[in-house]
Amino acid sequence: MTTVGRVGVRRRAEVRAARSGGMAFRHRLRRDWPLLLMVLPVVVLLGVFHYFPTLGNVIAFQDYSPYAGIRGSEFIGFANFQRMFEEPAFWQAVANTLSITAVQLVFFFPVPIGLALILNSVLSAKLRNVIQGIVYLPHFFSWVLVVSLFQQMIGGAGLLAQTLRENGHQAVDLMTRPDSFILLVTAQAVWKDAGWGMIVFLAALSTINTALYEAAAADGASRWRRLWHITLPGLRPVIILLLILRLGDALTVGFEQFILQRSAVGGSAAEVLDTYVYYQGLLVGDFGYGAAAGLFKGVVGLVLVLVANRFAHMVGEQGVYSRS
Amino acid sequence: MTTRAVWEEEPTIVDRLGRPVVLTLIALAVAFPLYVVIVTSLSTTEAVTRAGGLVVVPRELTLAAYAQLLSGGVVTRALLISVVITVIGTAFSLGLTVLAAYGLSRPGSLFHRPLLFVVLLTFLFGPGIIPSYLVVNSLGLIDQYASLILPAAISAFNLIVMRSFFMGIPGELIDSARIDGAGEFAILRRIVLPLSKAVVAVVGLFYAVGYWNAFFNALLYINDNNKWPLQMVLRTYIVQQQPLPTGAGGVASVGFGLAPAPGLAIKMAIVVIAIVPVLLVYPFIQRHFTKGVIIGAVKG
Numbered sequence: 376m377t378t379v380g381r382v383g384v385r386r387r388a389e390v391r392a393a394r395s396g397g398m399a400f401r402h403r404l405r406r407d408w409p410l411l412l413m414v415l416p417v418v419v420l421l422g423v424f425h426y427f428p429t430l431g432n433v434i435a436f437q438d439y440s441p442y443a444g445i446r447g448s449e450f451i452g453f454a455n456f457q458r459m460f461e462e463p464a465f466w467q468a469v470a471n472t473l474s475i476t477a478v479q480l481v482f483f484f485p486v487p488i489g490l491a492l493i494l495n496s497v498l499s500a501k502l503r504n505v506i507q508g509i510v511y512l513p514h515f516f517s518w519v520l521v522v523s524l525f526q527q528m529i530g531g532a533g534l535l536a537q538t539l540r541e542n543g544h545q546a547v548d549l550m551t552r553p554d555s556f557i558l559l560v561t562a563q564a565v566w567k568d569a570g571w572g573m574i575v576f577l578a579a580l581s582t583i584n585t586a587l588y589e590a591a592a593a594d595g596a597s598r599w600r601r602l603w604h605i606t607l608p609g610l611r612p613v614i615i616l617l618l619i620l621r622l623g624d625a626l627t628v629g630f631e632q633f634i635l636q637r638s639a640v641g642g643s644a645a646e647v648l649d650t651y652v653y654y655q656g657l658l659v660g661d662f663g664y665g666a667a668a669g670l671f672k673g674v675v676g677l678v679l680v681l682v683a684n685r686f687a688h689m690v691g692e693q694g695v696y697s698r699s
Numbered sequence: 700m701t702t703r704a705v706w707e708e709e710p711t712i713v714d715r716l717g718r719p720v721v722l723t724l725i726a727l728a729v730a731f732p733l734y735v736v737i738v739t740s741l742s743t744t745e746a747v748t749r750a751g752g753l754v755v756v757p758r759e760l761t762l763a764a765y766a767q768l769l770s771g772g773v774v775t776r777a778l779l780i781s782v783v784i785t786v787i788g789t790a791f792s793l794g795l796t797v798l799a800a801y802g803l804s805r806p807g808s809l810f811h812r813p814l815l816f817v818v819l820l821t822f823l824f825g826p827g828i829i830p831s832y833l834v835v836n837s838l839g840l841i842d843q844y845a846s847l848i849l850p851a852a853i854s855a856f857n858l859i860v861m862r863s864f865f866m867g868i869p870g871e872l873i874d875s876a877r878i879d880g881a882g883e884f885a886i887l888r889r890i891v892l893p894l895s896k897a898v899v900a901v902v903g904l905f906y907a908v909g910y911w912n913a914f915f916n917a918l919l920y921i922n923d924n925n926k927w928p929l930q931m932v933l934r935t936y937i938v939q940q941q942p943l944p945t946g947a948g949g950v951a952s953v954g955f956g957l958a959p960a961p962g963l964a965i966k967m968a969i970v971v972i973a974i975v976p977v978l979l980v981y982p983f984i985q986r987h988f989t990k991g992v993i994i995g996a997v998k999g
Contacts, residue, residue, distance in 0.1 A: 400809075407809040409883035413802030414814050416795045417853050424834065424850040425821050431830030493721060502722075508985050509726045515904075515977045517912030519930045523937040523970050524732040527753060534735060537752040566728065574988070585704065598708065630828075631914055635938055649828070656829040657919070669827035677824050 435670045439663035448663075455667035464642070465668065468651040471644065475557055476625045482561050484621065487572030488614065492606070494573065495580045510570025518631035521567050525559070526550050550636070553644035560632060575613055583609040616687055623683030626676045648672045733974065740764055740967035747963050764968035774932060774969055780844070781911060781929040785976075788848040788910040793903050795853060800861035801887045805873075821855045828919070835920055846920035847913060847928065854909070857902045864898040865891055897987040904984045911976060933973050937966055 404411075435455055437448040459465050490510065497503050513521065529535045531548030540546045549559060587605045596604065630649040637645040646654075652672065656665015735753050742750075743759045750756075768774040802808075803815050831850065840846040868891060876886050892899065914930040921927060927935075935941050 403809045410802040410805055410808050411810065413798040413883070417799035417858070418814065418817060420795070420849065420853050421817060421821060424831070425826055428826035428830035428834045429824070431833055432827055434830070434833070490725070493718065497718065497722070506722055506726060508982075509729050511985065511988065512981065513729055515908045515981065516974065517914055517930050519914050519933045519938060520912075520970065520973050523933060524736065526938065527736060527967070527970075528732050532752060534753045534755070541751060570729075589704070592707070634918070635934060638939070652828050657832060662829055662833070666827060666829040669829055673824050673827055680823060
């Protein structure tokens, strides 16, 4: 903690004493119990609704019956996983999840960067604020709302179909086509979150030293060369970090967006790992099997995140979990 | 208005026209669907019929759809539920987050690191849908409103954002208060909180929006459609295009037997009702975003 310098003299002595073990546990407890009391409710909530359910994943190794409970259900080893790996529908869900991640990397990831570059070049602060206010907004809408709005615009009874019909064309329903579903969900994600994703890049842009631009301009660098040699290198750490984190999250594409559209489009295109877990586990009622699919996703996801973070450290970035 | 740096070139005609065009298109892409939905919700049956569906050019505006939705029935009830859940949930989450963020923000305090680790570790993995469901079920929370609040009450991200902010408050301030005999609770209330209005506002908005938009927990834990929050109604009625189920009195009680309303206008009015609270709070908090979020996103 580098903030020790800000702590007052008395406190600093305490900190030093505490570090060197000179201060008895009893004393520290007497001093810090109000702080511990403050953290307690959050720890309890995280314990009950995060850590305890995590342990509940043992049912992935059981022939779980809701009536017998965890204690009464029989352990069956890896049978659930074995069945899962032989299930084509499971691999379909994996394939869908990965292709959605891939398409979003190409068509979603660069959009906030481009937006930030355009917005950063706008000189009027007032106009910038207005545009920022508008593009941040959809981030605060629910997925239900976003899907509703898309449906009203490009769905079978939406504005696009309506306009086409009026002009004597065949109406299209872009909301129910499995073949273009992946582009549809990417478009929805861009509409909802591209503006919000811009914040980080705007922050990074604001830290680039303008003297660099001045010097480059004096040396005769055109604006494109300045973009290439100053702006983009300035953004590079953030871009690499976010890219790595996105790869670490490759198995997570979001639950709500897909569960909402799964029935309209069909499972062949809209089934992702999270919806697969939900359907197999809760709707079919095959809890142990659903938990196995969920655990698979969780463990592979955890490994991907850890590898990605290690990788972020390797390329010299801060990573995420070293934050304190 | 134009404060161009001396070394920058005169903007070319392409810049001068291109940028506004691009920005206008982006703003339109966001605003246009909202505009169409709002205008349709305010239109009369005749106007909707004449337009052949959604209304783009407003004529014959009326509040009939809203009057009908708010006169009791499924939507009114769902709206009330969503409002109450949002208010109570936000107060609960914000209160606990402030306490924990302060509790974890004093360097060198007892168990400071292991407790922080407990919070940060939740970033790494989720417990999974099925085990979460089983826990909520075994606590008897199925079909209880508490299931919409407790499982999602604490966002580690929000907690870390707030903690970062608290750690930026000069330690001398806190020490001098301590010398004056203030306890930790008094310090939090009288010194830290007044200095942290911006971050409390932003985190409060994040929680409020989370509760308002919560659909996942309702889908999992609320089977009784008399207890549905607004997002579930929106999903059933708009996305799935199903008639609204009601506890008593069947489908017609959307409006309790008033004159049949324009169907599409009613639907769009539900959409608008789901948007309006976000639109109302947003402008007040928007100016704090950059400050509040960047702490969390970059430094956090």
